[in-house]
Amino acid sequence: MVDVLRVFCALFVGLIVGISGSCPDGTYGFQCGYRCNCPVTRCDTPDGCNLQPCSPGWSGPTCQKHNKALNKPTSASTAYLPAARAVNGDRGDAKYQLGFHSGFYDRTITYAWWRVDLGERTPIHDVTIYFRKDFKVRRNGIQIYIADTDASPTDGVNCYNVTGNRDGTDIPDVLNVTCSGEGQYLVLYTNTINNEGYDVPIMDFYEVEVDVCSPGTFGADCANYCNCDGDVCDYVSGVCPGGVCLPGWATETCDTVCDLGYYGANCSNDCLNRNCKGDNSSCDRETGECVGGCSAGWDGTDCTHKSHHKLLISAVVGGAAYLLLIIAVSAAAGVCWCTRKNRTGSNRLAHHSQGTPRANHNYENHGTSERSTEVEVDKLHDKIRELLEEAGGVHSEFHRLSVGANRPQLRSRRKGNRAKNRYKDLYPYDFNQVQLTKLHSDPLSTYINANYINGYFKPQAYIVT
Template identity: 60%
Template sequence: MAVWASGVLLLVIVTVVAGDCPEGRYGYNCSYQCHCPHDYCNATSGCQPASCSRGWSGPTCQKENVALNKVTSSSSIYYLPSNAVNGDTSGDDETRCFHSAFEDSNITSAWWRVDLGNTTLIHDVIIYFRTNYKVRRNGIQIYIAGTAASPTDGVNCYNVTGNRDGTDIPDVLTATCSGEGRYLVLFTTTVNNDFGGVKVPIMDFCEVEVDSCTPGSLGADCDNYCYREGVCDYVTGVCPGRVCPPQWDVLVSVCDVSSYGTKCSKLCSDRHCKGDKSGCDPLTGQCTGGCRAGWDGADCTKKCGNSYGEGWDYMLSRSTSVMLADMVQTVSSSAQRDTAREISLPVTT
């Protein structure tokens, strides 16, 4: 499994111990729970096929809709805000969707909020819009918040933009909205109406999924794995403190022998290594035999500047460099230029 971490592609090799697990468990030390019928739960690889239980999705059923049946609130109510977290994704009947009020001409904004119950690492948000009326899709702002003090107190992680009539916005919109918080808020000040002379912002949508990877899983579909007990970063897969427990290895091994560094963007041949440089460390590009004279750094790509010798061993101060230049000029202009002179270079330590 390959993941990006701190700009470097890491290959996480997981040693899965197959064997007998309790019913509904699988993977290393039986650490993972199957979120599908037990008949489809393989003790090694999990759900086979992905017949996920209600509220779960992804190839291995490890992506959870943490908003399902949670407590909701809204700026006003025409149809219940709880309609948007009941699991009904059909969009052709507005009475089964959330709909804010619109009779009050003093309305300047509309919002909808779901309380996830506790601080949650949010992976993405999916909005199921009404399919029989599209004009209110444009202008929705999505926020992740730690408190319910104000609908816009959190981090604005996504904005829905498109034509005023909403025709270029899909019926099912997946928003990359990664962050950590207890509340997810949809907010708008946009007036998108084409009937009855209504001039206030209105919100209507049928379902909002807030997806989160289970502890120990990561990736776009939460179908890759990391160390379960030490709950890894759900985006990068990095373990706390970057320390792997026994039987788990992190290997930087994606770059081939000719490249290294962030996205393998640096060439080993551009280094100034002493000796053979046909290969190099795929993370740092370190020259195992040291650097040629005048170059320094782990990958020997940094010029030493006012220095000489191998590996920047001998540093010249700026004043020493100026003095040396003056001495050379004096020697060059002297009438005694045919006289051999030996200039000793002062060394600073």
């Protein structure tokens, strides 16, 4: 049910975009796939949030840079001031009481740590620490870890170490560092003693931010958009894992529009190879659409698909003549698949008694008869008209359809399987027969009177029984 609702929502959004050219409130960009992390009144459909301010926890030129640590659960080795104050969104001022401060009265303390639980495994790149401005000595020596568990503060990957003068004067008040890795926990740890009057390690700071690009964006400020087809790009480099760009984009990061004269995924299609009707100069970089339509014998948006595939005379929409032909072919198929009821009783009795089906008592589903009529699509209308105008034309065409078996039917005619057949003169072929799961040691349990039938687009698309 959830999947159905998702599909419905996707179709609904697509309908809105297709009709109005705009996105539902709170979304923007390609297929309305990006969320506006700013007031809706400042978010436009093509470009998103171009005017500040961003919503709480979001930053960057397009408001796609997310502070994943905001208001998440925290813990600490000891706490003179609560650990949660470092993720409350208050970046502090001159009052140290607004931030986190580890304990310092216990002389047995040999290390201090602070940890935030991001709630899920997260691709981390940037970490920002807002230090206390009036007491810089405790900045030096802090180690940053990314971990998957909370078993030990130093069990994870050490992604950065804060180093500088012992008094911390060369370390900025707001320290932004590259700390790349994936994990659920971010840990700040120190065993460095840099304190005047205290001989234990101490940490204090106002705020810690763990900045993550929202899905589909990348770069230092998360202001670059991924144009990957079916993938989410690398949040740092923007490289598409599958190597396939959305139509109209190229290069490894899919951030370059197609050169003039090329279109489609990875800009791999040449506009000159289309078969447009009339002027061939207009070439949309995404679809390659031929605005004036296609030349005779070609179809598709970019007119690159041949339309003269040879087909057996079959169901074709359009007109009373087409409908008549459909009825005729359907009737032929019915005769081919079922026992012809108008045979004489003597023939039927003779066939049943002999155990070997006569050719005209069976069916044909192989589709390779030399007597079948092939007609090109663009000439089908003329062929139908010719059959209708000719005396007995449709009737004659009907009787060109072959009947009878042309493949082995050994399994269906085994002694133990015959009782499973509804008709004694209607047997499935061996080569495309449906196989059931074997029951215990019964070798005949896999048999059922059913055959696979190929579809137009894939083999074994249907089952006939």
